[in-house]
Amino acid sequence: MSTLYAFDYERPTTQADAVRLIQAGGRPLAGGQTLIASMKLHLASPSQLVDLGAIPELVGIRKQGDELVIGAMTCHRDVAESTVVREAIPALAALADLIGDKQIRSMGTIGGSVANNDPAADYPAALLALGATIHTASRKIAADDFFQGLFSTALEEGEIITAIHFPIPQRAAYVKFPQPASLFALIGVFVAQFRKSVRVAVTGGGSGVFRHTAMEAALSRDFSPAAIANVATDVESLSSDLHGSNAYRAHLVSVIAQRAVAGAQG
Amino acid sequence: MKLEITVNGRAVSADVPPNTLLSAFIRDHLRLTGTHRGCDTSQCGACTVIANGRSMKSCSVVVGQMQGAAITTIEGLAGKDGELHPMQAAFKECHGLQCGFCTPGMIMSSVDLLTHHPHATKAEICELLEGNICRCTGYENIVKAVQTAQKKMSA
Numbered sequence: 001m002s003t004l005y006a007f008d009y010e011r012p013t014t015q016a017d018a019v020r021l022i023q024a025g026g027r028p029l030a031g032g033q034t035l036i037a038s039m040k041l042h043l044a045s046p047s048q049l050v051d052l053g054a055i056p057e058l059v060g061i062r063k064q065g066d067e068l069v070i071g072a073m074t075c076h077r078d079v080a081e082s083t084v085v086r087e088a089i090p091a092l093a094a095l096a097d098l099i100g101d102k103q104i105r106s107m108g109t110i111g112g113s114v115a116n117n118d119p120a121a122d123y124p125a126a127l128l129a130l131g132a133t134i135h136t137a138s139r140k141i142a143a144d145d146f147f148q149g150l151f152s153t154a155l156e157e158g159e160i161i162t163a164i165h166f167p168i169p170q171r172a173a174y175v176k177f178p179q180p181a182s183l184f185a186l187i188g189v190f191v192a193q194f195r196k197s198v199r200v201a202v203t204g205g206g207s208g209v210f211r212h213t214a215m216e217a218a219l220s221r222d223f224s225p226a227a228i229a230n231v232a233t234d235v236e237s238l239s240s241d242l243h244g245s246n247a248y249r250a251h252l253v254s255v256i257a258q259r260a261v262a263g264a265q266g
Numbered sequence: 267m268k269l270e271i272t273v274n275g276r277a278v279s280a281d282v283p284p285n286t287l288l289s290a291f292i293r294d295h296l297r298l299t300g301t302h303r304g305c306d307t308s309q310c311g312a313c314t315v316i317a318n319g320r321s322m323k324s325c326s327v328v329v330g331q332m333q334g335a336a337i338t339t340i341e342g343l344a345g346k347d348g349e350l351h352p353m354q355a356a357f358k359e360c361h362g363l364q365c366g367f368c369t370p371g372m373i374m375s376s377v378d379l380l381t382h383h384p385h386a387t388k389a390e391i392c393e394l395l396e397g398n399i400c401r402c403t404g405y406e407n408i409v410k411a412v413q414t415a416q417k418k419m420s421a
Contacts, residue, residue, distance in 0.1 A: 036287075040306070101396040102321060103322045104322075104323070104326075106321060
């Protein structure tokens with residue numbers, strides 16, 4: 001049986017208390033679906049965990065003006081099942097329903113996923129393609145500035161995500177080619193069409209979520225799968241591992257992006 | 267730390283170290299050994315229990331996260347007189363198991379499945395059981411068991 005190194009555990013009930021504890025050196029714990037596993041492997045050994053699971057301000061889904069706002073500690077199942085999300089951005093509800101398996105979706109949270117920025121996670125693709133804004137306890141960060149490659153983000157020490165604000169697109173879709181054992185994306189593509197722009201984000205490529213600007217340009221002229229059928233993906237920027245070569249991943253980006261556009265067309 | 271939790275309808279109060287996994291608390295502290303510790307890496311689903319109405323993997327949460335939660339384990343499904351829950355009866359009837367190691371997790375996961383997706387199709391049942399691995403059956407009889415329970419539970 002795995003053992004976790006001993007740690008102090010705090011379960012604050014307000015955001016202000018959580019921020020105080022984390023700024024004093026505590027490690028934030030969201031749903032724990034990555035952190036607990038990392039602690040079992042002794043890849044992480046925080047001396048203090050600050051569980052964000054008892055802070056009502058951090059949970060919830062609401063439409064606010066022309067934005068959809070999701071609290072950082074909202075679990076994937078709540079997003080997948082939310083009628084507010086299904087009406088505003090159905091592609092986002094569908095994405096949440098594709099994360100891991102349903103037991104993991106009961107615990108895993110949007111804030112945890114975004115802060116972790118796993119290079120094959122699903123949510124980062126949605127945030128980047130939708131041009132979301134990440135709200136922390138102290139500031140607002142555009143998704144374009146937030147994701148900084150492999151497990152890296154603009155978050156500073158002691159900073160926690162409080163909510164994600166999503167602009168609502170005219171239409172959008174996410175298509176994922178899952179790695180069947182891990183259920184992470186071997187490649188996942190989120191396509192979003194707004195009144196004046198189209199944004200395409202790719203996850204699973206290896207070094208972190210990225211925007212596919214060549215596809216965005218082609219889709220801005222003609223929002224159809226055919227428009228991107230011959231748009232190349234830079235093979236060298238993708239990684240190779242035992243699940244697939246970078247050339248294979250580049251091919252998947254093309255196929256999956258075309259399916260996402262077809263999906264958005266409905 | 268002081269843990270207050272409800273397990274199978276019974277309020278439990280315990281003093282446990284914060285680095286206790288829920289699976290360890292259930293098995294080693296409460297001695298409810300029906301919840302199995304399989305892969306211990308959140309993949310196989312043998313440790314699945316229902317917390318506040320939703321299935322989750324008890325090997326992948328620390329007890330503090332379950333402060334105040336209502337947990338149901340496999341021991342909490344049958345009636346007081348020992349009458350099997352329709353899902354348990356269906357697994358027995360359809361022979362939805364061989365070695366039985368995955369069965370408690372498979373059943374807890376299936377109960378959650380039908381609670382939230384009472385009209386799940388066969389394909390949806392397969393998808394929703396993605397978090398539970400069985401190395402014996404090839405899943406056919408497990409899916410049949412869930413479909414059988416589905417008919418009984420909707421009747």
